[in-house]
Amino acid sequence: MDDAAINGIKDVGSISYKALNMARSLVKPGAKLIDVAEKLEGYLREQGYGCAFPLNLSINSEAAHYTPTLGDTKEFSEQDVVKVDFGAAKDGMLGDCAFTIDLSGEYGKLVESTDLALEAAISKVRAGAEVREIGRAIAEVIGSHGFKPIRNLGGHGVGKHDLHAEIFIPNFDNGDTTTLQEGQVIAIEPFATTSNGKGVVNDSDTFEIYGFIEAMPVRSQNARSVLAEIATKYPSEPFAVRWLSNVIPSKFGLYAAIRELLVAGAIESYPMLVEAAGGIVSQSEKELLVTKDACEILTK
Ligand code: MN
Ligand code: MN
Numbered sequence: 331m332d333d334a335a336i337n338g339i340k341d342v343g344s345i346s347y348k349a350l351n352m353a354r355s356l357v358k359p360g361a362k363l364i365d366v367a368e369k370l371e372g373y374l375r376e377q378g379y380g381c382a383f384p385l386n387l388s389i390n391s392e393a394a395h396y397t398p399t400l401g402d403t404k405e406f407s408e409q410d411v412v413k414v415d416f417g418a419a420k421d422g423m424l425g426d427c428a429f430t431i432d433l434s435g436e437y438g439k440l441v442e443s444t445d446l447a448l449e450a451a452i453s454k455v456r457a458g459a460e461v462r463e464i465g466r467a468i469a470e471v472i473g474s475h476g477f478k479p480i481r482n483l484g485g486h487g488v489g490k491h492d493l494h495a496e497i498f499i500p501n502f503d504n505g506d507t508t509t510l511q512e513g514q515v516i517a518i519e520p521f522a523t524t525s526n527g528k529g530v531v532n533d534s535d536t537f538e539i540y541g542f543i544e545a546m547p548v549r550s551q552n553a554r555s556v557l558a559e560i561a562t563k564y565p566s567e568p569f570a571v572r573w574l575s576n577v578i579p580s581k582f583g584l585y586a587a588i589r590e591l592l593v594a595g596a597i598e599s600y601p602m603l604v605e606a607a608g609g610i611v612s613q614s615e616k617e618l619l620v621t622k623d624a625c626e627i628l629t630k
Pocket of ligand 2: 485
């Protein structure tokens with residue numbers, strides 16, 4: 331990366347963290363998920379940024395990829411463990427960071443396990459470090475708290491317009507000796523689940539986040555209008571269905587158009603991910619720049 335790219339990714343990282351932190355005061359029992367999503371996403375747009383992906387608000391055994399529906403009425407409750415995952419986008423530079431808010435008061439130790447696992451992982455980062463070492467550090471901390479790492483989720487490289495680039499950083503020692511490179515941008519994201527969990531997530535049949543694949547002829551006028559909007563406004567980064575209500579205000583009509591585009595192969599879906607045995611899930615994530623001897627945190 332040249333200096334301009336490094337400055338760009340630092341800028342996006344810092345605004346991502348600012349936006350994420352707004353959730354600290356907004357996520358509380360009785361608050362509506364959609365209000366939090368509109369606040370944080372609106373903040374980035376006001377500041378002249380796009381979203382690297384819709385705000386993810388995943389609760390309890392939902393691990394990732396829930397974003398409010400159009401007209402969502404869901405509220406946070408006093409039993410909720412809420413993963414907030416968000417990032418800004420500008421000129422192809424993408425932010426990605428997350429934390430977990432325990433509204434129940436019962437899962438503080440679970441949340442602490444991913445926060446400390448992330449710190450332990452970050453302390454291992456340097457050019458030449460093997461990704462298995464980072465995974466081992468994560469699993470050790472989570473295990474020492476009495477919880478399980480989620481084995482089929484992990485960190486990743488972050489490229490231009492590419493949130494999951496090049497490298498996979500496991501949440502346990504998976505034997506992968508791939509090494510980190512100086513100048514690489516990565517996100518590390520430990521996920522832990524309670525001892526009744528399986529340590530694995532599955533796709534659910536909830537879909538609110540999609541990505542554009544390609545423009546193509548489609549049958550209905552509604553689908554054509556929605557596809558034109560997606561191709562213009564969200565050609566690279568994932569989008570939420572509710573972001574398209576300006577094109578089709580009717581919920582039924584909009585979701586029907588989305589289904590038609592999905593079946594045609596014009597868009598792809600990112601299903602909500604759920605812990606396989608219903609364990610409660612915590613996540614902590616930071617994006618960083620790998621340096622020769624350590625790293626620089628970008629989402630701070
Ligand atoms: Mn994330
Ligand atoms: Mn990530």
